[in-house]
Amino acid sequence: MPPSPSAAESSERMPGTAEVFVGPGLGEPVTVLPRLNPAVFGFMAGGLAACGAVTFTNPMEVVKTRLQLQGENLIPSGSTRTGAPRLRLGTLSTLTFLFRSEGLAGLQKGLGTAYLYQLCLNGTRLGLYTPTKDFFTRHLAEATAAGEVPRNRTAVNILSGMVAGIAGACVGSPLYLIKTRMQSYSTAAGVGHQHHYTGTWGALRRILRQDGVRGLFRGMDASMVRTGVGSAVQLSAYDKCKDTLLGLNGGDSWFQDNIYTHSVASLLTGLLVCFVMNPFDVVSTRMYNQKTDPVTGRGSLYRNPAHCLVTTFRSEGISAFYKALVPQYVRLGPHTVLMFVFMEQIKALGQKWDLVG
Template identity: 40%
Template structure:
């Protein structure tokens, strides 16, 4: 096992590699979630009719730049979020397991779920301002706008404008929804991944390697999307609002469902699935490889006592 610092770095690097591949699906997902916001089905105009139609119209009107709006900010956010999520998960899990059962090697589903949720919540809170700006950059379109439009030159300009207009409170708008969303996803991502991994080894005789990592990541990604999408939709709307369109998580949930119907919280689900599956597969698979690399580096450069401290 890498040190906490090593796991943080490995998780961040792995997530950045994954987000490079999946960022365009995230852009489409956000626009689908904001499309027809607080409009009845009869009033709403479908500018984006699905994942592939969304990619097509964005490419036609905005070019590749439109699909990859906010990518730099996404890197910063992923380094913070997944660095925390993958870096703090094992220390939290082993610490709690030792405290409760007296043996850090015991696998407890409850402890694993709590550790995954807690590490994800920490990362979401730390990275919330960057996800806020990323969401607004991705939702902006000069050709087919949906939802509130925020015109920022780049991430730094966005952070500056928000801070000047709303202060620190504005930078952390929607952080509660982000923590719920990431807590939901994180509580099932790593436990599901390791659960699937153990079952595949035990029942199918699979061995450590890319095939096992791919199969375990696929199972984890699907479960994550099912749990994560409703709070993800709420978070996107809270982040993108101007003023006080919504007074909080439950107000946004109520207004969305009462105006657009109960399935509105699943808008953009397939775009999310198209993003989360490869993202989870790449993040967890790359994390396995980067962790191995960092362990080798640490074994060469750090003494046993120093590794225990960091």
Template identity: 40%
Template sequence: MATTAGAFIAGGIAACGAVTATHPFETVKIRMQLQGELQTKGHQPHHYRGPFHGVSVIVRNEGIRGLYRGIGCAYVYQVLLNGCRLGFYDPMRNRLASLLLRDGAAQNLGVNMFCGASSGMIGAAAGSPFFLVKTRLQSYSPFLPVGTQHNYRNAIDGLSQIYRAEGFGGLYRGVGAAMIRTGFGSSVQLPTYFFAKRRLVRHLGMEEGAPLHLASSTVSGFVVCCFMHPPDTIMSRLYNQNGNLYKGVFDCLGKTIRTEGILAIYKGFLPHLARILPHTILTLSLAEQTNKLMRKLEIKMLPAPTLGKA
């Protein structure tokens, strides 16, 4: 394992590679989560009906550029989120296991989930302003608008408009929902990945390599999507709101369920799954390779005592 700094860089690079491939489905997911917002059944628009239908609609009306709205913010957010999540998870787990179990190498589900959630929440808080602007850029459509529309020229314009209108606090609108959402996902992502990896090695005799990484990250991605999607829907609505439509996480959850029904919190689940499966597979598989690369670089560049503390 690379040092904490090395793992942070490796995790950020891996996540940027993954988000390049999966960003279009994220755009569709956000628009599906926002269409019909607080409208009763039977009065809701269905501009975007699923992952592939949504992609085709956006391409026809807005071109490829429409699918990749907010990609710059997505890169910054992924570096901060996954840098923290993949960079801090193992050091936190080792220290906590050493403290509680007297063995830093010991595996414990509770410790793993706590460290996964904690590292993810740190990353979500750090990257929240960029996810806020990314959500608003992706939800904007001059052809088939859904939800509140925010017409920003780019990420810098979005950040400056929000700061001028709402101050520094406005940049962190919805950060609580973002931390809950990422805590849910992170609490199961890495523990599920390593759990699946150990079981596949033990019971199916798989060896270290790309097939093992692919299978383990597929299992992890599906579990993450199931856990994370409801708070993800709430977060998208809190981020995209104009003014104070929602007072907070629970107010948004209550209004959504009362007006649109319980299944509304799973709007956009299929494009989310279509995004998160390849995203998780690519992030975790690439992270294995970028970690190895960072470790080799650190061996050449850093003195042995520094590496021994990783």
């Protein structure tokens, strides 16, 4: 058998790099990869994991967007919820109509933009979560004794998730704006205001030309609330669920640090996030999709998230905030599971190949 590389040979590789052996045995060629900063690796792991997840869940995102906007054009200004006409399309009928009228392309509408959005949003959000949590743990957590779990660990996780979520929302806001508008557009039966964009870059140029840089960040305030709340719940709940499952029966249960445990923790987390985030998601979708005045730059229906919240409640009632709850969970449940499972596997590969340093 050919000899393995000697210690002297191994020590000659440049600092901050990792050896990855390729080939069937020792002595085969070695690929030297640079070690990545933990925050950079977290950004890459989070972004790639979210892109993998959205490939499967984007059709339900399109359905969710259509359902959250339906009825908006039917509500006259100043109308009450008792006098406002309503649409009655449900999840299955919307999905069926979408497939029949627009085909498979309609089900994956906005997927390219969704990839870019997931890279920006979840790359930033998931990449910042651990460093932010470590920062707050050092400065805010009060440990009961050296080496023990801080008493306020859950509060630290919630705060870290919110900060990371708000940062991700700011970075990804222009792409969320475009994605929402592209997914709501339909030549068959559009809902909400219709924006006809030919693609992501065409949409960026058109928005910049019509509304300037400010137009790209329209609705960001609503997205910051939505993603901040959702991220605070999602990331802290996932950590809590995962730790609880791993701690069952002193670690001798079915739940070990593996895909099975990651999947169960993610599924429970997705259910909780769905109920908490849906009202903010409805407001965010409507803020992003509304028509704007070309002169003043103001929205035609809502002045700000609070005005959208009040207007929607007065015209459609409390049930409006749970529109698209079923497709939201059908999307968010699998998306959460896939995203966390993919991310855990990417992190495991990073540790196996010694890529983080």
